[in-house]
Amino acid sequence: MHIHFTDPEERRVGAHVRRAPVAYSAIAVVIATGAVACGGSDSGSSGGSGAAAGAKQTVNVTITSKACTPDVSTIPSGPTIFKVVNKGADAVTEAELVDGDTIIGEKENITPGLSGTFSLNVKAGKYQLYCPGADTEKVDFTVTQAAGSAPAATHSAEVTTALTTATTGYATYVRQQVADLVTSTGALVTAVKAGDLDRAATLYAAPRLAYERIEPVAESFGDLDPAIDARIDDAPDAASWTGFHRLEKAIFADRSLAGTGPIADKLNTDVGKLNTLVAKTTFQPAQIANGATTLLDEVGKTKITGEEERYSKLDLVDIQGNVEGANKAFTLLEPALKSLDPKLASTVRTRFTAMDKALAPYKEGTGYVSYDKVTQDQRRGLSQAVDALAEPLSQVAGVVVS
Amino acid sequence: MAEQVALSRRRALFGAAGLAGAGVVAATAAGCSDDSSSATAAAPRGVVPFHGAQQAGITTDAQDRLAFAAFDVSAGVSRDQLRELLVGWTAAAARMAAGQAVADDAAAPHSPPRDTGEAIGLTAGNLTITFGVGPSLFDGRFGLAGRRPAALADIPPLPGDNLDPLRSRGDLCVQACADDPQVAFHAVRNLRRLAQGTAVLRWFQLGFGRTSTTSSGQDTPRNLMGFKDGTNNVKREDTASLDKHVWVGADGDQAWMRGGTYVVTRRIRMLLESWDRDFLLDQEQVFGRTKASGAPLGAAEEFDPVPLTAKGADGEPVIPADAHIRLAAASTNGGATILRRGYSYTDGVNQETGQLDAGLFFIAFQRDPRTGFLPIQRRLAASDALNEYIVHTSSAVFAIPPGVRDPKDFWASSLFTA
Numbered sequence: 001m002h003i004h005f006t007d008p009e010e011r012r013v014g015a016h017v018r019r020a021p022v023a024y025s026a027i028a029v030v031i032a033t034g035a036v037a038c039g040g041s042d043s044g045s046s047g048g049s050g051a052a053a054g055a056k057q058t059v060n061v062t063i064t065s066k067a068c069t070p071d072v073s074t075i076p077s078g079p080t081i082f083k084v085v086n087k088g089a090d091a092v093t094e095a096e097l098v099d100g101d102t103i104i105g106e107k108e109n110i111t112p113g114l115s116g117t118f119s120l121n122v123k124a125g126k127y128q129l130y131c132p133g134a135d136t137e138k139v140d141f142t143v144t145q146a147a148g149s150a151p152a153a154t155h156s157a158e159v160t161t162a163l164t165t166a167t168t169g170y171a172t173y174v175r176q177q178v179a180d181l182v183t184s185t186g187a188l189v190t191a192v193k194a195g196d197l198d199r200a201a202t203l204y205a206a207p208r209l210a211y212e213r214i215e216p217v218a219e220s221f222g223d224l225d226p227a228i229d230a231r232i233d234d235a236p237d238a239a240s241w242t243g244f245h246r247l248e249k250a251i252f253a254d255r256s257l258a259g260t261g262p263i264a265d266k267l268n269t270d271v272g273k274l275n276t277l278v279a280k281t282t283f284q285p286a287q288i289a290n291g292a293t294t295l296l297d298e299v300g301k302t303k304i305t306g307e308e309e310r311y312s313k314l315d316l317v318d319i320q321g322n323v324e325g326a327n328k329a330f331t332l333l334e335p336a337l338k339s340l341d342p343k344l345a346s347t348v349r350t351r352f353t354a355m356d357k358a359l360a361p362y363k364e365g366t367g368y369v370s371y372d373k374v375t376q377d378q379r380r381g382l383s384q385a386v387d388a389l390a391e392p393l394s395q396v397a398g399v400v401v402s
Numbered sequence: 403m404a405e406q407v408a409l410s411r412r413r414a415l416f417g418a419a420g421l422a423g424a425g426v427v428a429a430t431a432a433g434c435s436d437d438s439s440s441a442t443a444a445a446p447r448g449v450v451p452f453h454g455a456q457q458a459g460i461t462t463d464a465q466d467r468l469a470f471a472a473f474d475v476s477a478g479v480s481r482d483q484l485r486e487l488l489v490g491w492t493a494a495a496a497r498m499a500a501g502q503a504v505a506d507d508a509a510a511p512h513s514p515p516r517d518t519g520e521a522i523g524l525t526a527g528n529l530t531i532t533f534g535v536g537p538s539l540f541d542g543r544f545g546l547a548g549r550r551p552a553a554l555a556d557i558p559p560l561p562g563d564n565l566d567p568l569r570s571r572g573d574l575c576v577q578a579c580a581d582d583p584q585v586a587f588h589a590v591r592n593l594r595r596l597a598q599g600t601a602v603l604r605w606f607q608l609g610f611g612r613t614s615t616t617s618s619g620q621d622t623p624r625n626l627m628g629f630k631d632g633t634n635n636v637k638r639e640d641t642a643s644l645d646k647h648v649w650v651g652a653d654g655d656q657a658w659m660r661g662g663t664y665v666v667t668r669r670i671r672m673l674l675e676s677w678d679r680d681f682l683l684d685q686e687q688v689f690g691r692t693k694a695s696g697a698p699l700g701a702a703e704e705f706d707p708v709p710l711t712a713k714g715a716d717g718e719p720v721i722p723a724d725a726h727i728r729l730a731a732a733s734t735n736g737g738a739t740i741l742r743r744g745y746s747y748t749d750g751v752n753q754e755t756g757q758l759d760a761g762l763f764f765i766a767f768q769r770d771p772r773t774g775f776l777p778i779q780r781r782l783a784a785s786d787a788l789n790e791y792i793v794h795t796s797s798a799v800f801a802i803p804p805g806v807r808d809p810k811d812f813w814a815s816s817l818f819t820a
Contacts, residue, residue: 121511286512347599351599354478354599384476384602387598388476388598388599388602389599391595391598391599392598392599394513394514395513395514397512397513398510398512398513398514399513401512
């Protein structure tokens with residue numbers, strides 16, 4: 001998934017291009033089906049899902065150049081509509097509900113005079129309303145546990161234990177991958193700053209693999225993923241384009257590292273930030289499952305087409321990273337899923353095996369063939385294997401959700 | 403309008419959820435929907451029965467919209483898995499034909515909805531979903547080689563073909579026809595989704611307007627060249643002709659196909675820019691009909707007999723020797739008769755030429771393409787005046803098994819059991 005949220009073209013036409021991040025938090029986004037069906041203005045967040053019975057409450061949020069102000073600062077947990085009105089702040093056009101660095105819900109492109117809504121099923125906790133560009137960007141927002149709404153455990157003790165093992169296992173995996181990312185990015189940055197083109201070309205693939213294994217986690221931290229992984233199409237202009245693909249272009253297309261020192265330094269810093277953030281991130285079983293599906297959606301959206309690594313032609317490395325990350329997530333959930341829905345567990349496992357088989361012919365040495373060697377028919381075959389896997393995988397979250 | 407129909411899809415999706423377990427999705431829908439109570443009174447309208455001796459969508463009054471898809475069964479899929487797909491497809495198709503969602507989605511906010519949802523609140527729109535199997539299904543992967551009917555022969559290359567292999571052939575086909583394009587698209591999309599991992603979409607053609615009539619109660623529509631073509635189609639009221647020319651009888655070589663038929667599809671691109679520059683008299687001589695009234699040249703009314711033997715003052719035939727209407731007529735093809743059920747299509751602009759990519763998605767049903775479509779098309783391909791303005795860009799043939807008898811039966815069950 002690539003986040004396009006700073007593309008001025010898309011802002012002007014008001015297209016909703018920024019997919020809400022997978023909600024790696026204790027809160028789930030309400031499916032917007034109903035609202036869309038009756039012409040509502042919900043932002044259509046689709047990253048996660050969650051619901052509780054009962055009518056929605058409404059929080060009115062007013063944007064001014066000074067701050068964004070909710071009409072109430074404390075609400076009970078449950079389905080909530082955030083109605084955002086811009087009372088004439090040119091510099092502030094969006095409001096987000098955030099938990100630390102994680103975006104829970106948001107409404108963008110609210111220019112002066114406009115209003116919009118987003119819907120959430122908010123769980124108890126301490127949050128902030130964040131309006132980038134305001135004098136006071138963040139104000140506290142508290143959600144208390146609604147009476148009688150404490151979620152009851154629905155899984156057996158055995159399954160609950162298996163799911164706990166999965167969540168701690170996934171946190172460990174993410175931290176390990178990001179630690180590897182820090183190391184391999186550091187080596188790449190050193191080569192870039194030394195002006196060693198050939199060495200930089202050799203070292204480019206390793207951090208890509210690590211990053212692609214856990215990309216949806218990075219995407220949950222707002223601006224970090226675009227800073228690290230934006231393609232040129234995602235950047236507002238070439239001058240503010242940063243991250244791996246900016247270096248990729250210099251290394252593989254321009255064949256010149258002139259002026260890339262600051263880009264390399266920033267990448268190192270951003271990867272370091274990611275490392276700090278994942279150290280305290282926790283995961284829910286459904287989030288791990290949805291993250292796995294998101295990884296495969298990534299493959300279908302920008303990798304099969306060859307857009308992702310257009311200069312280095314290393315798209316198959318990214319695809320491998322996405323598939324491995326999804327496989328790890330599923331493998332951790334598999335023991336619980338085998339108890340809960342053995343047929344689904346078996347189907348997904350079979351499809352992962354088929355996916356690996358589909359990738360196998362393109363292996364070359366320790367990596368993969370250059371993606372420009374993969375024909376249109378072969379790309380279609382890979383895409384079909386991804387779809388065949390992602391469809392049953394998308395059903396796992398609803399089974400393991402607690 | 404939608405809310406007066408008994409089988410509203412929205413109701414099928416959300417109505418059963420109840421209040422207690424409804425969750426936010428259902429609550430939101432209920433909060434803004436207007437069909438909570440009025441959806442029970444009237445009898446279903448626009449519902450074509452799905453079950454029967456023959457599949458619907460063949461002699462059914464031609465609906466306005468088409469979504470036609472061909473699938474290939476994925477590598478490694480077993481015969482049992484193929485059978486399981488067809489069982490699932492049939493159940494889903496029966497529901498959709500009745501105007502229902504593909505499955506009753508209980509409120510499950512953490513799972514993707516099983517129905518994709520774009521037909522919620524729409525009527526069934528006379529939806530028919532017709533299933534067929536292509537020659538390649540009998541290649542040995544599923545132990546069906548001995549079940550291949552002789553009539554299911556590959557369509558050989560024909561003069562004037564310019565076929566795109568990726569738009570041609572296929573292991574399986576689904577023809578969805580409805581009066582609402584979204585209903586037809588929804589049907590194919592959901593069947594495709596159910597097939598993930600078992601079969602892949604090979605090609606997919608939308609048609610936006612019927613070009614044929616299949617009952618005497620329907621007016622003859624015009625094709626994109628502006629002409630009434632297909633006036634003399636086989637009509638559903640003419641059961642004797644249907645039995646003779648369309649339905650496979652007891653004399654077929656494969657018992658499982660009795661009561662079935664065969665479909666040939668051809669994507670026929672019309673060179674509309676050239677056609678629009680042709681003068682009216684020539685256009686009329688190409689078809690052999692008057693453009694305004696649809697009457698055969700030399701006749702007064704659309705349904706008058708075609709005066710194939712009449713000659714003008716100059717001694718030349720009134721209907722030119724190479725006119726489309728003459729070459730396609732049964733009487734000049736040894737009686738070969740097919741049931742046409744085609745649709746106008748467009749796929750936008752041909753990026754190579756900047757010209758319209760539009761024309762006719764030709765669909766014809768017959769009891770044996772070797773004595774139906776093939777001799778007619780051979781003759782047309784050799785000398786039809788229309789050839790100057792058309793290119794055949796895809797070709798496929800499928801065996802259409804008999805109807806699904808009841809809810810326990812499934813598409814092509816006789817192929818697996820008989």
